[in-house]
Amino acid sequence: MHFQKLVFRNADGKNLSARLDLPADEKPLTYAIFAHCFTCTKNFNAVVNVNRALSSRGIAVLRFDFTGLGESEGDFSETNFSTNVSDLVAAARFLESHFEAPRLLLGHSLGGAAVLQAAALIPSAMAVATIAAPSDLAHVAELLGGSRAEIKARGEAEVRLAGRDFVIRRQFLEDLEEKRMEQTIRDLRKPLLIMHSPLDSIVSVDNAARIFQAAGHPKSFVSLDTADHLLSNRADSLYAGSVLAAWASRYLEMPETTAALRDLTDNRVVARTGRTGYRTEILANGHRLIADEPIAVGGADTGPTPYDYLVSALGACTGMTLRMYADRKGWPLESITVRLRHRKIHRDDCRDCEDGSRTIDSIEREIEPSGPLDDAQRQKLLEIANKCPVHRTLHSMVEVRSHLKEPPPARNGVE
Structure with a gap:
């Protein structure tokens, strides 16, 4: 997933560190904030994994560290929900x-509760989604446990959260108590997606x-x-992330990439x-694909391998070429199934090898035409298969x- 490192200023002039996760072609259909x-x-x-799923669907997502956290400036103890x-x-x-303004x-x-509150202040926002968000901010205060009494009595306390201190x-607790989430949610008036686990032990x-x-x-x-x-x-x-992307496409007025809109010269x-x-994220003429390697060789097996795509291209080209030829001849070809397998073989097993390589790439292709074809027509289709453009490219x-x-070059606000 490609990203840009960014820095922007908050209302107090503090620099907040951010990253903008982008689609493979760096041409987002729309923008979001996480x-x-x-x-x-x-x-x-x-956050990274959700954004990866969204960016693969053409949605650029800005993720940033709130004031006083991560790489952002500021004192966390002086921050609150507001x-x-x-x-x-x-x-x-x-x-x-x-x-472009986020949609x-x-x-x-707590970030989910924050976007519910912020939605009314961001006019461009057309939809809101939350993951494991609290419905009442008093619940967040309860996570502080016995420290709440010390905070109220002394004005502050050191609390260990997620392994860090x-x-x-006191102002943090007071700010939580002042916020009324229920009315905020009622006034939202935007499409809302709520995602939550029934086994969530925190919220x-x-x-x-x-x-x-x-x-x-x-x-x-x-x-x-x-x-x-x-x-x-x-x-x-x-x-x-994948569910979010599918849901958002219904409400964000994302432009569709159609054949008529594509620049075929590029x-x-x-x-x-x-x-x-x-x-690996792939963008091919507006179509978004994923490639990967098997787990056995260090990949995550989230998509076909590069060789899978290579062999698939030959299979698709074979089927299309035979379809065109049969239609032109008026033959009763109902369908074409092409089965392919790629492997490396030793040079000694190759009848037509011309170079000195010890191994060569071998692709076995089985073609199954369906329909009331005679033997001559079937043999002609086999001959035509060897003339499909991808086949000829592989042999040239x-x-x-x-x-x-x-x-x-560096841009203002972009590292």
Whole structure:
């Protein structure tokens, strides 16, 4: 997944660190903002995985560290829920100034509550989605346990959350107590997707039920089944992202890439491989694909291998070529099934090898034409199969010219 490192200022002039996750072709259909959970950061695994699923569907997502967290400036002890909402508004204004105003707001846990509050302050937002969000901010205060009494008595206390120590001050609790989530949800008047796990032990699924009940239509609920609160299992966060992308496409007025809109003079295929693993996002004439390697060789098996795509191209080209030929001749060809297998074989097993390589690539192709064809027609189809464009390309000398693209110049607000 490709991203740009960004920095923008919040309402107090503090620099907030952000990343904009982009589709493979860097031409988003629309933009979104993701608000991370309480004391988490923009690089939290669940955030990255959800964004990966969204970017693969053409949605660019801005993720950033709230004030005082991660790589952002500021003192966390001086922040509260209201400053989180303010940071979201600042993020939306930055996107609007430098890219495009966000149409989708999504948030995890307390970040989910924050996007519900911020939606009314971000006019461009057309839809909102929450993951494991609390319906009542008093629930967040309860997570502080016995420290609440100390905070109220002394004005502050050091609290250990998610394995780290944070200073929480009285104003944080007072700010939570002032917010009324139920009325905010009733006034939302935007499509809302609520995602929650029935096994969430941090924020119970009852919170999702209360949010759903308070919200107006259109509203949707998706159960995350066996997921935990933090979506620790990679499959859960990728699933949440794929559902989000499908749901959002109904409400965000995303432009459709049709044959009439494509620039056929620029037929470049874009393939982008990330920092870890072999998962590769591919954009081919507006169609978004995924390539990967099997788990046995270090991949995650989330898509076909590069050789799978190569052999698939031959199979597809074979079927299309035979379909065109049969139609032109008026033959009763009902369908064509092409089965292919790629492997490496020793040179000694190759009858037609011309170079000195010890192994060569071998593709076995079985063609099954269906329909009332006579033997002569079937044999002619086999002959025509060997003339399909991809077949001829594989048998010809192919020149691949490679060059490095120069890095883009720095932009204001972009590292």
